[in-house]
Amino acid sequence: xxxxxxxxxxxxxxxxxxxxxxxxxxxxxxxxxxxxxxxxxxxxxxxxxxxxxxxxxxxxxxxxxxxxxxxxxxxxxxxxxxxxxxxxxxxxxxxxxxxxxxxxxxxxxxxxxxxxxxxxxxxxxxxxxxxxxxxxxxxxxxxxxxxxxxxxxxxxxxxxxxxxxxxxxxxxxxxxxxxxxxxxxxxxxxxxxxxxxxxxxxxxxxxxxxxxxxxxxxxxxxxxxxxxxxxxxxxxxxxxxxxxxxxxxxxxxxxxxxxxxxxxxxxxxxxxxxxxxxxxxxxxxxxxxxxxxxxxxxxxxxxxxxxxxxxxxxxxxxxxxxxxxxxxxxxxxxxxxxxxxxxxxxxxxxxxxxxxxxxxxxxxxxxxxxxxxxxxxxxxxxxxxxxxxxxxxxxxxxxxxxxxxxxxxxxxxxxx
Numbered sequence: 001x002x003x004x005x006x007x008x009x010x011x012x013x014x015x016x017x018x019x020x021x022x023x024x025x026x027x028x029x030x031x032x033x034x035x036x037x038x039x040x041x042x043x044x045x046x047x048x049x050x051x052x053x054x055x056x057x058x059x060x061x062x063x064x065x066x067x068x069x070x071x072x073x074x075x076x077x078x079x080x081x082x083x084x085x086x087x088x089x090x091x092x093x094x095x096x097x098x099x100x101x102x103x104x105x106x107x108x109x110x111x112x113x114x115x116x117x118x119x120x121x122x123x124x125x126x127x128x129x130x131x132x133x134x135x136x137x138x139x140x141x142x143x144x145x146x147x148x149x150x151x152x153x154x155x156x157x158x159x160x161x162x163x164x165x166x167x168x169x170x171x172x173x174x175x176x177x178x179x180x181x182x183x184x185x186x187x188x189x190x191x192x193x194x195x196x197x198x199x200x201x202x203x204x205x206x207x208x209x210x211x212x213x214x215x216x217x218x219x220x221x222x223x224x225x226x227x228x229x230x231x232x233x234x235x236x237x238x239x240x241x242x243x244x245x246x247x248x249x250x251x252x253x254x255x256x257x258x259x260x261x262x263x264x265x266x267x268x269x270x271x272x273x274x275x276x277x278x279x280x281x282x283x284x285x286x287x288x289x290x291x292x293x294x295x296x297x298x299x300x301x302x303x304x305x306x307x308x309x310x311x312x313x314x315x316x317x318x319x320x321x322x323x324x325x326x327x328x329x330x331x332x333x334x335x336x337x338x339x340x341x342x343x344x345x346x347x348x349x350x351x352x353x354x355x356x357x358x359x360x361x362x363x364x365x366x367x368x369x370x371x372x373x374x375x376x377x378x379x380x381x382x383x384x385x386x387x388x389x390x391x392x393x394x395x396x397x398x399x400x401x402x403x404x405x406x407x408x409x410x411x412x413x414x415x416x
Contacts, residue, residue, distance in 0.1 A: 002317065004039040005029070010048050010328060010401070011040050011073060016302070017399040023343055026050065026331045034335075035317040038326075042075045046305070046324040047317070050331035052338040052356065054315040058306055058327055059360040065306035065325060066096045067363070072402050073305055073326060089203065091246035093304065093363065100362060103247070106232045110163070110225055111366050116373060122162060123374055126155050127381035134385065134413065141415045144392045148264040148409040156259035156374055160252055165224025166213070177206055178253045210248040211241060225251065251367075254403070258300040259371045261405020262357075263378060266294030269345040271389045271411050276347050280383045287383065290347035291375040296355035297345055299330035300405045304359070329357055387416040 009015050009025050016022060029036065034051020049055050058065045070079065071093045092104055109115055130151045137143040137150070145151075157175060161168065217230035229247045232239050239247070270277045280286055306325045313319060333355050334342040346352075358365035365371070392412040398404035 002037045004045070005032070005036040005048075007036075007038075008040065010038060010303070010326060010331075011043055013399040013401050015399075016401065016404050017397055019397050022330075023334055026328075027334050027336060027342055029331070030334070030336055033317075034315040042077070043073075044076060044079075044324060046073070046326050047314070047319065048303075048326040048328055048331075049314060050328050050335070051315055052332045052335040052354075055327050055329065055332040055356060056360055057314060058325065059356075059363070062096060062362050064309055064312060066309055067094060067100075067304070067306065068096050069307065070324075071305050073303060089242050089246045089249065091250040092366070093250065094246070097362065102234050103243070104362075104366065106234070107225065107228065107247070107251075107366065110228070111369060113369050116369050119159070119370065119373065120377070123159070123377040124381070126158060126374075127377045130155060130378060131381050131385055134382070135415065138413075138415055141387075142413070143415070144410065144412045146408050147267045147411045148260070148395075148406040151378075152260040152263040152267070152406070152409070153256075155263065155378060156256035156371075159259075159370070159374060160255040163224070163255075164226045164248075164252060165217075165222055166226065166252075173209070174252060177202060177209070178257050206249060207245055210245050210252075213248070214241070214244050254301070254365075255367050255370075257403055257405070259367075259374055261300035261403075262295050262298040262371065262375060264406035264409050265298035265300075266291070266375065266379060267382075267389075267411065268391075268395060268406065268409055269294065269297060270383075270386075271391050273345050274389065276345060277383065277386060277389055279347055280379070281386075284380065284383065286347050287376055287380050289349070289352050290379065291372060292352035292355055293345060293347055293349050294375060294379075295357045295371075296333045296339070296349075296352060298405060299333045299355075299357045301357065301359075301365075301403055302330045302401060303328045304363070329359065332356055385415050386413055388414040 007025065007029065009022060029050060034049065034054040036048050036050065037045065038048055039045040049058060092100060095103060133150055134143060134145065137145040153175065154171075157171060161171060161174065166174070213226055214230040217227040221227040221231055226248070229244055232244070280290055303326050306327060308319050308321055308323045308325065310321050311319070314325070319325070333339070336342050338354065339349070339351065358368040390412050392410035395409045396407045398407050
């Protein structure tokens, strides 16, 4: 067995509160290889895969490296509580073939490029509203606001509410529940405490909300995605309530929280690098590539876990049957063997589209196309209006090992 790497950068949520130091340390770890062993107090030992090619190697073998039984890092106490509670919510990220194929098929057509095309008008409307938000906060063309709170968070949440067919009045509730779910390790976002019981209470609130929604859509189906899920069948049988909840959860939460994180990351990078903003103003055809670079830097889904089903190897490292592996996408997107100058934000990066923030293979993010469309629309509208942009104060980022991004992003800007 390899000697464990003495770092807490992957399992300590506090480390994600300072992404500058997190990224610097991770880039240094790449020099020691693409696979590292973590044996930390309170956690079952696991391998963390940080090399871009090594992550892809695992992703290409879903039968050898399964999502089940636990697809997200949790400490021993949290895992024990899950077993005791018996509330086993299954989302797409918890499933392997053949179940994953059957459940994904239910909504797959909703997120194909052709199906997303009619969303363009709605996205442009939201992007114009984002510009109006900046205009309203400006006096004589100069303004300050919290871009994360005022633009990045509400934009994708409104998109997901529209797709699911949820009322605008539920916006605040969905926002709080999502922040409590993904921010359970962060004192600023967690419900009342950081205990596993608090996290279970958040899940119960989600359960009550979505089961009420499901009952309504079963009795009065409409043409929205919530109705499709409520009345969905798998192999000719209605989905169980917990599986419906899992579907609602993965779309309602991951569908907006991850995109808002990428939007904020993009704006933060442009504020820190005015020469990159100038490049985009002069060459708007670079927006698409810039979006890929923003997503690479954000990598808001930090990781997923896999379990080896047989003795094998990853990047030359022996892996035993039953070993737990963390695929750290944020680290893989900083691999200096794949991305030159990985810590630099470069809208002209020639291989920016090789970022793997959306995963790869059968578990490739269902909403990747929609997320890209939202980012392209937003920055296509914002960039031409920004004559100058800079940080207005120190930003803060979420302290969570699974999904995290900015909590605050104060910016100062001059409108063109």
